[in-house]
Each structure stands twice: as structure tokens, then as C-alpha cells.
Amino acid sequence: MTENAYPGLPSPPPLGASALPPGTYEGHTVLVTGGGSGLGKAIATEFARLGADLVIVGRTADRLKAAQEELGALGGRVTASVCDIRDPERIAEVFDAAPVLPDVLVNNAAANFPVPAEDMSPNAWRAVVDITLTGTWFMTREFGRRHLAAGTPGSVINVGASYAWTGGPGFAHSAAAKAGVKNLVETLAVEWAPYGIQVNGLVPGLFPHADLPEAIRGNLERTDDDKASRQPALRVGQARELGWAATFLASPYARFVSGHTMVVDGANWQRRNVVNAPVVPVREQLGRGPYGQ
Numbered sequence: 001m002t003e004n005a006y007p008g009l010p011s012p013p014p015l016g017a018s019a020l021p022p023g024t025y026e027g028h029t030v031l032v033t034g035g036g037s038g039l040g041k042a043i044a045t046e047f048a049r050l051g052a053d054l055v056i057v058g059r060t061a062d063r064l065k066a067a068q069e070e071l072g073a074l075g076g077r078v079t080a081s082v083c084d085i086r087d088p089e090r091i092a093e094v095f096d097a098a099p100v101l102p103d104v105l106v107n108n109a110a111a112n113f114p115v116p117a118e119d120m121s122p123n124a125w126r127a128v129v130d131i132t133l134t135g136t137w138f139m140t141r142e143f144g145r146r147h148l149a150a151g152t153p154g155s156v157i158n159v160g161a162s163y164a165w166t167g168g169p170g171f172a173h174s175a176a177a178k179a180g181v182k183n184l185v186e187t188l189a190v191e192w193a194p195y196g197i198q199v200n201g202l203v204p205g206l207f208p209h210a211d212l213p214e215a216i217r218g219n220l221e222r223t224d225d226d227k228a229s230r231q232p233a234l235r236v237g238q239a240r241e242l243g244w245a246a247t248f249l250a251s252p253y254a255r256f257v258s259g260h261t262m263v264v265d266g267a268n269w270q271r272r273n274v275v276n277a278p279v280v281p282v283r284e285q286l287g288r289g290p291y292g293q
């Protein structure tokens with residue numbers, strides 16, 4: 001780790017702390033896609049600490065089972081449902097099987113790997129867009145329909161990425177999908193506000209963690225040995241900071257916040273210089289030779 005002369009943004013309060021009153025989510029159920037690992041599990045953890053019951057969804061039964069035990073130790077009821085969010089029929093079954101209609105939906109599951117645009121196969125594009133954008137839409141549609149039919153309020157949080165605004169060289173599929181995810185927030189917030197449904201976005205900056213797939217972790221490890229010194233905050237995000245933002249956005253204290261996407265990245269995505277670092281083509285960044293050879 002490089003020593004830096006500047007303090008950077010302060011460290012957050014410790015794990016277990018919360019700005020919201022204890023019991024804020026007692027009697028409420030929160031469904032988190034991808035809640036069995038990484039940032040989804042961290043978000044689920046903060047809701048559970050505030051009294052929520054959980055429904056966690058993912059494709060891998062073992063991973064969900066382990067998370068169910070870990071999250072259940074926080075006191076609430078945790079239901080784990082194997083589901084590929086690309087499958088709308090299975091999504092309907094998950095809602096049917098849930099103990100109650102969840103009050104909050106966190107669309108956290110996504111797919112991603114770095115690849116130069118010209119190397120990307122049709123199936124690679126489909127895999128990422130179908131999970132990240134279409135899967136988010138299928139989940140949201142089911143949640144919205146059920147609340148509209150029941151006449152009950154709800155809150156949706158779509159987890160995004162800042163290249164929704166900027167473009168994401170090396171991640172054309174994911175950046176396009178996340179732009180769609182952000183746009184859905186803005187459309188649905190207006191369509192569903194009259195029925196009491198809030199729709200917001202939440203964008204993590206750099207939050208490295210052990211559950212990241214090899215393709216993403218390898219890319220991070222290749223690009224830098226000291227990620228903190230390359231962030232304006234001089235540190236990366238702590239997963240609980242994302243969880244706190246999610247619990248605020250879905251809480252009674254944010255009832256007039258809808259159609260908003262909150263970025264939790266220590267201002268990294270705003271970083272600009274008149275003279276930037278030298279351009280390195282994506283192929284070269286990813287260690288690939290000339291196209292077609």
C-alpha cells in the first residue's frame with residue numbers, strides 16, 4: 001500500500017452501527033437478488049440488523065444456504081430461493097412461495113466480465129444484458145404488478161454502475177445494461193408514484209470483495225496494486241456503506257425520494273483532468289494482441 005500525505009475521506013463507523021433507529025424494518029420483508037454473496041449479502045445484512053425479514057435469490061443453492069445461515073443469525077426470518085432472474089415464470093414462483101409479498105425489492109444481481117467490444121460474442125452480450133437489464137426488469141415487473149393488485153406501497157432499489165453515465169470501455173455490454181437499469185428507475189418512479197411505489201438507484205464505486213468472479217477480480221489485480229491511492233477518497237468502499245445507503249433509500253425517512261440514483265463512490269466517477277493519463281487501448285489493458293491475429 002502506498003503511503004499518502006493526505007488523509008482522504010474518513011473511515012466509516014464500524015460494522016454493526018446504523019444511522020436509522022433500531023427496528024426500522026421490523027415487520028417488513030426485503031427481497032435481495034444476488035443476496036447470497038458480495039454486495040448483495042452486505043445490503044441484506046444491514047436490512048436484517050434493522051429487523052427485516054429477508055428473501056434472498058440467486059442461482060447457486062450452496063451459496064444461498066450459507067448466506068441464509070449467516071443472515072439468519074441476525075434474528076429475522078430468511079427465505080432462500082434458487083432462481084435465475086432471466087426466467088419470469090420462476091420469478092413468479094419465488095413471489096408465490098415467499099412468506100409475504102416483500103415490501104422492498106433490491107435488484108442487486110448482475111453479470112459482468114471485461115472484453116474488448118470487437119471480441120464480444122452475441123451470446124456474451126446476451127448473457128450480460130439478459131441478467132443485468134432484463135432480469136432486473138422481470139423482477140421489478142413482478143413486484144410492481146403484485147403491489148398494484150394489492151394496493152400496497154413498496155420500494156425498489158436498482159443497483160447500478162457509474163458507467164451508465166460515462167460509458168465503460170472494456171465493458172460495453174454491462175455499461176449499456178446499467179444505463180438501461182438507471183433509465184428504468186426514472187421511468188418507473190413516475191409511473192408508479194401514484195400507487196405508492198418508490199423506485200431508486202444505488203451505484204457502488206470500487207468495492208473489492210472476496211466473492212467477485214475471477215474475470216473481474218483478475219482485471220482489478222492486473223490494473224493496479226494500490227487501488228486506494230487512485231481514488232479521490234484515498235480508500236475503497238466498505239460494503240456496509242452501500243448497505244447503509246440502501247436502508248436509507250427504502251426507509252420512511254426517504255419517502256419523498258424517488259427516481260433518484262445515489263452514487264456511493266467517494267467522487268471517483270467525477271474525476272477529470274484536462275490532461276489525462278496516457279491512453280492505453282482496451283485490448284492492451286486486457287493483455288490481448290491485435291484484433292484478428
Ligand SMILES: CCCCCCC/C=C/C(=O)SCCNC(=O)CCNC(=O)[C@H](O)C(C)(C)COP(=O)(O)OP(=O)(O)OC[C@H]1O[C@@H](n2cnc3c(N)ncnc32)[C@H](O)[C@@H]1OP(=O)(O)O
Pocket residue numbers: 110111112113114115121122123124125127128161174213215216219220223
Ligand atoms: C475496472 C474493474 C471493473 C469495474 C467493474 C465495475 C462495475 C460492475 C461490476 C459488476 O458487475 S461485478 C458483478 C459481476 N458478477 C457476475 O458477473 C456474477 C455472474 N456472472 C456469471 O454468471 C458469468 O460470469 C456470466 C458469463 C456473465 C453468465 O453466466 P452464464 O452461465 O449464463 O453464461 P456462459 O454460458 O458461461 O457464457 C455466456 C457467453 O459469455 C461468454 N463469456 C463468459 N465469460 C467471458 C469472458 N470472461 N470473456 C469473454 N466472454 C465471456 C461465454 O463464452 C459465452 O459466449 P459463447 O462462448 O457462447 O459465445
Ligand SMILES: NC(=O)C1=CN([C@@H]2O[C@H](COP(=O)(O)OP(=O)(O)OC[C@H]3O[C@@H](n4cnc5c(N)ncnc54)[C@H](OP(=O)(O)O)[C@@H]3O)[C@@H](O)[C@H]2O)C=CC1
Pocket residue numbers: 033034035036037038039040057058059060063083084085086107108109110111112131135159160161162203204205206207208209211212213
Ligand atoms: N463490486 C463492485 O466494485 C461493483 C459492483 N457493482 C454492482 O453491484 C452489484 C453486486 O455486485 P457484486 O456483489 O460485486 O458481484 P457478485 O458477483 O459478488 O454478485 C453477483 C450476485 O448476483 C447473483 N446472480 C448473478 N446472475 C444471476 C442470475 N442470472 N439470477 C440470479 N442471481 C444471479 C450471483 O449469484 P449466483 O452466481 O449464485 O447466481 C451473486 O450472488 C451488481 O449489480 C454489480 O454490477 C457495481 C459497481 C462496482
